[in-house]
Amino acid sequence: xxxxxxxxxxxxxxxxxxxxxxxxxxxxxxxxxxxxxxxxxxxxxxxxxxxxxxxxxxxxxxxxxxxxxxxxxxxxxxxxxxxxxxxxxxxxxxxxxxxxxxxxxxxxxxxxxxxxxxxxxxxxxxxxxxxxxxxxxxxxxxxxxxxxxxxxxxxxxxxxxxxxxxxxxxxxxxxxxxxxxxxxxxxxxxxxxxxxxxxxxxxxxxxxxxxxxxxxxxxxxxxxxxxxxxxxxxxxxxxxxxxxxxxxxxxxxxxxxxxxxxxxxxxxxxxxxxxxxxxxxxxxxxxxxxxxxxxxxxxxxxxxxxxxxxxxxxxxxxxxxxxxxxxxxxxxxxxxxxxxxxxxxxxxxxxxxxxxxxxxxxxxxxxxxxxxxx
Numbered sequence: 001x002x003x004x005x006x007x008x009x010x011x012x013x014x015x016x017x018x019x020x021x022x023x024x025x026x027x028x029x030x031x032x033x034x035x036x037x038x039x040x041x042x043x044x045x046x047x048x049x050x051x052x053x054x055x056x057x058x059x060x061x062x063x064x065x066x067x068x069x070x071x072x073x074x075x076x077x078x079x080x081x082x083x084x085x086x087x088x089x090x091x092x093x094x095x096x097x098x099x100x101x102x103x104x105x106x107x108x109x110x111x112x113x114x115x116x117x118x119x120x121x122x123x124x125x126x127x128x129x130x131x132x133x134x135x136x137x138x139x140x141x142x143x144x145x146x147x148x149x150x151x152x153x154x155x156x157x158x159x160x161x162x163x164x165x166x167x168x169x170x171x172x173x174x175x176x177x178x179x180x181x182x183x184x185x186x187x188x189x190x191x192x193x194x195x196x197x198x199x200x201x202x203x204x205x206x207x208x209x210x211x212x213x214x215x216x217x218x219x220x221x222x223x224x225x226x227x228x229x230x231x232x233x234x235x236x237x238x239x240x241x242x243x244x245x246x247x248x249x250x251x252x253x254x255x256x257x258x259x260x261x262x263x264x265x266x267x268x269x270x271x272x273x274x275x276x277x278x279x280x281x282x283x284x285x286x287x288x289x290x291x292x293x294x295x296x297x298x299x300x301x302x303x304x305x306x307x308x309x310x311x312x313x314x315x316x317x318x319x320x321x322x323x324x325x326x327x328x329x330x331x332x333x334x335x336x337x338x339x340x341x342x343x344x345x346x347x348x349x350x351x352x353x354x355x356x357x358x359x360x361x362x363x364x365x366x367x368x369x370x371x372x373x374x
């Protein structure tokens with residue numbers, strides 16, 4: 001039976017005034033259309049069949065409604081991810097920053113359960129209580145341990161309801177916090193000794209975790225914990241056309257939800273930003289003829305999206321509403337130069353040896369960046 005969509009967020013804040021809507025609200029029309037048109041069997045606890053989940057993620061048509069792709073890449077990766085959530089193994093999405101791990105995690109949960117908000121955000125300060133449960137201490141002192149005094153974690157609520165919980169940046173958590181997940185994923189039961197009881201996970205429960213390959217050394221996962229996950233590596237976009245498509249789509253989505261007061265960047269502008277990011281990230285020009293030094297910054301697809309959104313905000317509020325070279329130059333410098341000494345040299349050499357030689361189409365952007373860099 002499909003789970004109801006959460007109403008707490010929309011009860012407190014009008015949907016159109018949310019800074020960032022959960023996927024199940026932002027794409028409610030698509031989800032509803034897929035559910036109504038679904039003719040395939042639905043697994044226990046799922047709102048729609050695996051085939052419909054796939055269509056929601058990679059795009060397609062439902063009647064006259066066009067489903068917007070949420071993940072642009074190899075469809076087989078998404079098929080494996082969906083299939084994993086049908087088994088008793090949890091799903092771990094790993095990859096470079098900006099490879100859409102959290103984005104895919106959120107949309108999978110939204111399509112499957114209509115609720116992507118059961119989230120544990122992994123940090124150095126995440127405690128074991130945050131993945132299990134804690135207590136309302138005023139009620140605990142007054143009346144002792146009780147169900148009313150129990151504060152359930154997102155994972156507890158997912159086990160109870162037979163739905164999906166998300167664990168973001170799991171490798172940022174301390175080892176003892178990660179180890180607490182082993183028994184949950186193995187036994188599918190959560191013990192509450194204070195109440196002399198334990199919670200068995202309802203059918204449909206699973207966890208989607210994400211981990212950054214750049215942060216592998218922070219708190220690397222134990223072999224025992226890794227064995228509880230089916231690991232899927234999300235690659236960086238394989239070619240510039242795919243990356244441009246991703247950036248264009250996400251910038252359009254952001255512009256529709258934020259008051260940027262500017263026109264969308266044209267295709268040429270987006271291509272220039274993606275080109276710069278790919279060349280500095282890969283250490284060579286797109287044609288492979290020239291080597292370039294790489295900065296310390298992670299020049300991910302997500303960074304390119306953020307840069308263009310920032311450029312739109314500059315153009316809309318301090319320009320004429322059209323993204324110009326000087327709007328992008330400030331964002332480029334901020335994205336690339338993270339280590340003042342090393343990265344400034346890398347950027348200066350790229351400007352001089354690559355961008356300056358690209359002719360009139362690049363001249364205005366080169367001049368704006370060179371002026372700011374100087």
